[in-house]
Amino acid sequence: MNKEAPGNKKIFGLAWPIAMNAILLQLILVIDTVLVTPLGEEALAAMGIAASVAGIILGLLFAFSNGTQLIIAQAFGAGNHLAVSQGFRSGRFVNSVISLVGIIVIFTVSKPLINMIADSESIALMSYHYLQTFSLVTIGVALSQNITVYFNATGNSRIPFYANIIEIPVNVVVSLIFIYGLIGLPELGLVGAAIGSTVAVSCRTLFLLMFYLKQQDEKKTDTQKLTKENVKYHLKYATPIAGTFVSSVIAVSICMLIYAKLGVNQFAALTLIAPWVKISGQLSTAWAQATSIIVGQLLGNKSLDLVDGVISKAWRVSFYISVVIALAYVTMFYLFKLIYPELQQETVDTLWQFVPILFILAFVRTTNTFCGNVLRAGGDATHVFKIHAYTQWLIIVPLSALFVLHWQLSVFWVFALTLLEEIIKSVPFHLRMLGGKWKRSLV
Template sequence: MSQALLGNRNVFSLAWPIAINAILLQFILVIDTVLITPLGEESLAAMGLAASVAGILVGLLMAFSNGTQLVVAQAFGAKSPLALSLSFRSGAVINAMIACAGILFIFIFGKSLISLISDKPLMIEMSYDYLKIFSVVVFGVSVSQNITVYFNATGRSRIPMYANFLELPINVAVSVVLIYGLLGFTEMGLEGAAVGSAVAVSSRALFLVVFYSKQQAKQIPFDAPALTVTNVKDHARHATPIAGTFISSILAAGVCMMIYAKLSTNEFAALVLIAPWIKVAGHLSTAWGQSTGILAGQLLGNKDWPLLDGFVSRSWRAAFVVATVISIAYISMFFLFEALYPELEEETLNALWLFAPILGVTPFIRTSNTICGHVLRAGGDAKYVLKIHAYTQWFVIVPLSALFVLYWDLHVVWVFALTLLEEIIKSVPFHLRMYSDSWKKNLVTA
């Protein structure tokens, strides 16, 4: 197995389906923004407000799933069917608990939370109606994401990609029909976009469940022992520090988006519009980092210590090619905005163009930081990664966001520039840690 994990070609083979998978997932929100834009800036802002709340719940699921992914990768590298079984099932239990708690939160506290963020009655009602329907998406993600990371960690990242190829056209078709009331259906507006996403994600979850049930015997024995509370706690002990990094990022982003809601409608709409596009291109570097982390975890699980440093170094250097592609993609997308969003007001488009120089530089620093983060987590140094992210986000970015928007009333371009500042601050401790060997630990004992 070791020799097969040494080249960038192997990273690419694993990374490109993960990247496409992530991009297709992000297109759920992109599709909604494109289809909702003709309804006006208020509908677009209402969806962004709901997404800031829903994004926290989905982010929690993604976070713990990423923790599961690296534990499963080491179990796969260690050739331990028992560890594979326990890791997968423990991850499923944790995701189910998060989803149930999140859905209860939406229905009990969702409207009150939105009311704290916005003082516009119509926007509050539209956001909450969208959020209630979006709770179905939360449940679908809890199921599909656990299966997705299992396939990624065992080197079969194309399967989740196929599931998303199924989801995308369903999302488009159902959303268009329900938003605008085609084919005899009632015109639902913003709620129609939520229903389209819910139907599409449910379809993806069903596809993955069926496929996993047919394929599980190849890696996980049917006679695996029953899952215990101790197994779940042990998995959570490994996964929680890994997930903590993602949780901190999602929560900080959610808080910042709530702060940004106090900007003018045009400025907030510009941030809502560009956010999914940034994530779409950024998933290329995330996929490369995830793949490097997965393969590094497999090497660690198989105790291929001497080969690890050379593999990580080659993958790291190749990541700068990925960063160049992302930078070009960022700059190119600004020329598409007028064609994609002809209904946008001039003030919103002008705000978008001011973001271009920042996005041209950010990918190079962010991509290197991403490689560091995933490799450090794969080696068991997740707590250190969590500290870097949490300290930067909560002690620098969130306070500055509040100052820029709530007190200094700065232009939105200064608010957006905080994304670059965040990556610069993180880069120093990340790269210093990578040059040490203290992060190389085992996560699998079974």
């Protein structure tokens, strides 16, 4: 890398494909939700429970992939091609193990867990059958996400974006066919949605693999055998980075399992809003990740004097992104009646209660996301993990159980815990950023 500070234009060139890639990935569950809405509130509740279980597995995959991404970014910035190759292959091994363990969990542990939390036997059965088929998605995500973060870390974030452009229409078409039994095929309901996702993710994986193999042929990258020491070294630095994501996903999934006790309409509202909130938030996440990749490359290249300038310019842009997200949150509620015409009025009324919370959340979460990603880029992942973990497990999860299971409060107060969490985390995040120690914690 040269010694000239990358500007916002370079960050934007890296960020927009990451944002679109993340949004399209989130659309997997949104598409399933939209397509199965005509099946009724019970089907939505079943998908919500299944998504909570699957979210833990997919969260682990995304978590360790994010760790891999920052490790590769620093190695790439340092010009160490051997370390880039070892980081990629170690990440692939770790993801494969997670996928295998996840599938075992789905077929052994998930059924009694779902039976315990579902409101009825029919919801439990639909949820479990969906999970069984969706387990195949974890294999595709394990492989494709590892290739995705490799391209992101080396500055080729457009390739994963193109892969998702192929994935989405395949998902819609195949899901519709199997959900409703079109062209003479059996009507499978929720299972049909899982089949559509499986086929679509497979297409995405093959597309990414083709480009990755082509690039390796051109570069003739080192292919020495991966050793146990390589994997252990990778885990040593990726685990703290992944720990933040793992803690968040598991905590959110546990909270969603608790929220299943709210009642069908209130839980259906939470199920509907969750993927849309994630999609809107991908703008800030992508900008933060792109900034962290550039920062990681600069630190790997020992260009410490350029880091502050890059962060300062990127920080200002993140505020404008907050405004866009806040407006998007408000606007999407006017579209819900068009997107989900079959929703019961009680579910619609519940959704409208979330508007003021989401508007404020957009600003607080965006700055927290920026801080977290930049701190991890410098290797200060352990502190980021502690901030997330302490807030989630000592405050949010216990309060969720208290609000729902003991006090039986309305869903408005339950959803407000999301905002409380971000407000609490914002203080240590910003103090750590200003301290500057993270710039010297390289992997």
